[in-house]
Amino acid sequence: MRKKILLLFLSVLANSILSAQYKQKDSYLGINLGTNGLGIQYGYTLNPRINLRLSSSYLSTDYSDDFIERKNLIQTGDFLMNNWNINVSSVSIGTLIDIKPFINSEFVRVSLGVFYNSFTANYNSNYSYSDIKKGLNFDAGTLKLNVTTTPIKPYIGILLGTPSDSKRVNFSIEMGTMFQQSPNARFTGEGMVGPTASQEPLVQKNVSNYNFYPSLSFQLNYRFKCANNTESKKEQTQTQPQP
């Protein structure tokens, strides 16, 4: 099914590009910054209702999560500490069609497309076991949790602000989501906390409904204005009936 959608989309895209060769239209280059990281995009105005867009983004970020303290594990007064360090990396390249749904409004567009998105989330947790009474504080092992997704993802989004309007520099906001199969989770452990990895089914269950990969981005675009396109616009203006 997904292959069919992809083929359909690519054929629409190819058709659009081919038809575009017969006319000189606006194109634009932009940068985007959002939940999927930083990226660049290139757009092409096929006709007043449809833009074609090639979009990319890259994200790599680290952050720390829950700090857990467990007491009285082996002896009264001992405790186990951990700190989840999480690295998320995402590389996205997508081809999109931006459709203007309202003829009289340049502001709103609906984006449809498909992304190649390489996404991994690595959770690393180093545990330490402490027993102040005995003067002990030693490494109690590590847990590693790796979440990956299938790379080809259909996309739907809403684009507010039109990159191909009359201004050369313009700003737009896009929010949308990629659709994906349930991610794969791999959970491994070493050392004293090694048996914790037996909870891989729970982790897999936790990520099983990650079927949407939402995004929000802010885009800054620069429009390249073609001469005959300007003339075409002038013509359109001249031929418009006078009120």
Next chain:
Amino acid sequence: MKNLIKLLFAATAISTLFTFSGCKKPNEGVEPIINPTISEYTVSVRLLDAETNSEIKGSTIKIVGDDANSVFDNSGERPQLAEDGFLELISVTNAEPSASNPIRFSIKVENKDYFATLTPITINKKGNQTIEIKLINKSTLIDGNVGITQREFVLESDQTLKQEEIISAIPENGTGKAEVTIGSDVTFSDVNNVTIKNKLKIEFAYFNHLDEPTISAFPGGLEALTDDNKELVFKSAGLVSLKMQDSDGKIIKNLSKPITMNITIPEGSTDSENKPIVPGTLIPVWSLNEITGKWKLESESEVKSENGKLVAQFKMNHLSYWNLDFYTNACSTGATLNIQSNFTSDYYTNAKLEFSNGTSRNIYLNLKNGASLTLQRAPQGLSGKLILPEPFNTITPINSLCSGTTTVSVNSTSLQSIKVSIIGKCGTKEVKWPTLSVYAKANNASSKWEYVGQMVNGNFETYKLKLGNEYQFGTWYNKWIQSDPVKVTETNYKITKSLEVNSKACGLLTK
């Protein structure tokens, strides 16, 4: 068209909302599961009667030495008692032990019917060490190879003996003996230098070092750590134990004046180069510090000939174990023995390492194909041989005990690998076994417990069992736990009658 657009808007909004609000974190609900064996550095200890090889019950345990604070039993308690002759020790430390930074401690075992021992342990890599500590029974004296004398004196008003006393310890077997002379001007004090009054009880023993079971049970062992942390291997020429206490049982440690020890060296004794001891031979004199587990070089004794006997004399200024020992420097980490066999699972056996200087050592060896053993505290500059017992009866030469690898090839077609699963219960609740040492004993009067390997999640596989035979299985977690006799009927055998564990272990193992 408008409906389609509305639908697309709605789908985007809903999916975004769902994703942000409805999903769990991948690690949400993950609870750390702890292997109660909180260390990967473990030592399985068995206390055996040196003569009968049966487990000794009711011994008290004390861990001494530099790293004693890092040693616990496998349930996290300080080891104090080996009720049934078994004990599982773990070492938990802040730094990972290595050959250059090992964990060193000694296990002190005391039992009223046996001579106390102090066994040195070195941990320098991950894994389990299997240690047999053999003790000498004071009543059977290893078939007469230990001489023991117990005397009691009433002290004078100045806390001295009425007259000079000469006390002898003469084994029934062998030609060696020891004699201590205590002057009439000596006073005796405890570890706090408080002088003892009234009564003085003396227990004096001499051990025949030429008898193999006796030497294997030498209190303090022959793999020594000195007070300046040098590792040595001893070759003994005689060992004495002199214990004194007052009428209240207070142990005497210090003497106001040295006392004189004369040891008659048995015929056939040799030096560190395996040459006969002769008059003029210098033998180092060592004493054992029972608090640190370390040996101190006290003096050297020159062997003299007296009435056709070889006699070494030295002075003692405090009470402990005193040895006449030649020594060889030892390497912390020695040669590696690589096993090449047709065993696909564990087969542990007691093997003997014979050194070229005439001494030997018993080791535990796993004959599973691919297993390896790195010798610890091996004598430098010596070669040796590994002797495997029945049913193998092989001898493998080892060119250097301190370096290189030696392949040990063994094969047996008569043995069968058997998988065993052991279920533990706390009432109706099933326990989660940590990794534990497991022992098996055939159900007949003459059989003894044998170490069969490590049980992981309650499962182990061994060649030590025979189909159709009845066995008891046992392990140690907080205390000794053993099964009733069960008949092993198949190669994938599950013990249906569960092992009941004690309440403390239940609390830890069912978390």
